[in-house]
Amino acid sequence: MCRSDLHAFLQALPKCEHHMHLEGALTPSVLFQLAAKNKIQLPSDDPAFTSPSTLAERYNQFTSLDDFLHYYYIGMSVLMDASDFEALAWDYFTHASADGVVHAEVFFDPQAHLSRDVSYDVVLAGFMAARSRANSEFGISSELICCFLRHLPAADGLATFKLDAVHASFSSGQVVGIGLDSSESPFPPELFKDIYDAAKASGLKRTAHAGEEGPAAYIKGALDDLDVSRIDHGIRLAEDPALVKRVAEQQILLSVCPISNVLLRCVSSVAELPIRMFLDQGVRFSINSDDPAYFGNNYLLANYCAVQDAFGLSKDEWSGICEAGINGSWCSEQRKEEMLAKLKAVVTQFRSKDAA
Ligand SMILES: Nc1ncnc2[nH]cnc12
Numbered sequence: 001m002c003r004s005d006l007h008a009f010l011q012a013l014p015k016c017e018h019h020m021h022l023e024g025a026l027t028p029s030v031l032f033q034l035a036a037k038n039k040i041q042l043p044s045d046d047p048a049f050t051s052p053s054t055l056a057e058r059y060n061q062f063t064s065l066d067d068f069l070h071y072y073y074i075g076m077s078v079l080m081d082a083s084d085f086e087a088l089a090w091d092y093f094t095h096a097s098a099d100g101v102v103h104a105e106v107f108f109d110p111q112a113h114l115s116r117d118v119s120y121d122v123v124l125a126g127f128m129a130a131r132s133r134a135n136s137e138f139g140i141s142s143e144l145i146c147c148f149l150r151h152l153p154a155a156d157g158l159a160t161f162k163l164d165a166v167h168a169s170f171s172s173g174q175v176v177g178i179g180l181d182s183s184e185s186p187f188p189p190e191l192f193k194d195i196y197d198a199a200k201a202s203g204l205k206r207t208a209h210a211g212e213e214g215p216a217a218y219i220k221g222a223l224d225d226l227d228v229s230r231i232d233h234g235i236r237l238a239e240d241p242a243l244v245k246r247v248a249e250q251q252i253l254l255s256v257c258p259i260s261n262v263l264l265r266c267v268s269s270v271a272e273l274p275i276r277m278f279l280d281q282g283v284r285f286s287i288n289s290d291d292p293a294y295f296g297n298n299y300l301l302a303n304y305c306a307v308q309d310a311f312g313l314s315k316d317e318w319s320g321i322c323e324a325g326i327n328g329s330w331c332s333e334q335r336k337e338e339m340l341a342k343l344k345a346v347v348t349q350f351r352s353k354d355a356a
């Protein structure tokens with residue numbers, strides 16, 4: 001709940017989410033349930049794995065991106081069959097619906113499953129089932145983005161990209177784009193140029209995490225070498241004024257994750273994020289939840305509220321943020337028109353409430 005009186009407005013806005021890792025929707029209690037069901041041994045030498053509550057307590061104390069990723073990869077080791085992946089994604093879509101999300105473009109990390117002998121088809125089947133249900137029960141449209149892990153050799157990513165099952169998911173449109181995630185430094189974007197060139201040749205959309213912990217030079221590298229149309233996080237863009245201008249002119253969308261940035265110690269508070277500068281300089285951005293189950297169960301609306309509490313934005317500014325998010329989405333033009341119409345209706349409804 002926001003401290004400000006804009007909570008009802010923020011709830012009602014038709015929101016798009018562009019930066020959410022489905023594996024980051026795994027709550028401690030589901031993690032323990034699936035570990036028991038699938039007979040997965042959790043680390044016995046880490047007291048955090050005593051119970052769901054000790055694990056949640058440990059999640060409150062992340063010291064860095066890599067500290068979080070350590071738990072994130074252990075967590076996903078409990079996901080084994082399609083029903084596990086479906087339940088995971090369904091849990092996310094349920095929260096998303098409650099928060100007024102109308103369109104979600106969600107990441108997944110196939111290499112982290114393939115390395116455990118869980119096939120790509122199993123992962124995809126679970127996610128596709130949840131997406132279909134979210135569409136019919138909640139009216140949420142969604143897209144899948146296949147991420148490559150930058151702490152692994154680029155050759156491993158390219159081999160994954162070329163797998164028949166992965167290729168089939170691209171050509172059928174089940175997966176619309178690729179991303180790059182995991183430990184940011186010291187893995188500059190150019191290491192992954194071959195994968196991105198191949199993705200471009202296949203007509204896929206492209207985004208990459210950059211400027212989360214890593215420098216603004218990684219944002220420039222993602223634009224120059226990977227030819228991305230979006231940047232995930234991008235908060236260190238502020239360090240390079242010429243790049244700020246370029247990102248604004250090229251209408252690159254940044255998918256900013258405010259609560260994640262605070263909990264992973266990229267900034268000390270949401271107020272430290274360059275949100276005001278982005279608005280003033282015409283940099284387009286959306287607000288996102290990243291890994292909500294690892295970040296205090298703060299799903300999308302909590303991130304909107306955190307930004308509102310820190311910056312006190314106007315309704316017009318929020319409407320502009322949502323509009324940029326709709327226009328920067330990788331869905332059909334028809335879906336964008338539907339969401340823009342819904343946005344207009346909500347803004348009009350709240351304007352007349354204000355006038356009354
Ligand atoms: N915030 C983040 N940064 C990089 N890789 C991630 N994988 C899941 N969440 C991530």
Ligand SMILES: [Zn+2]
Nearest residue numbers: 019181232290
């Ligand atoms: Zn992320």
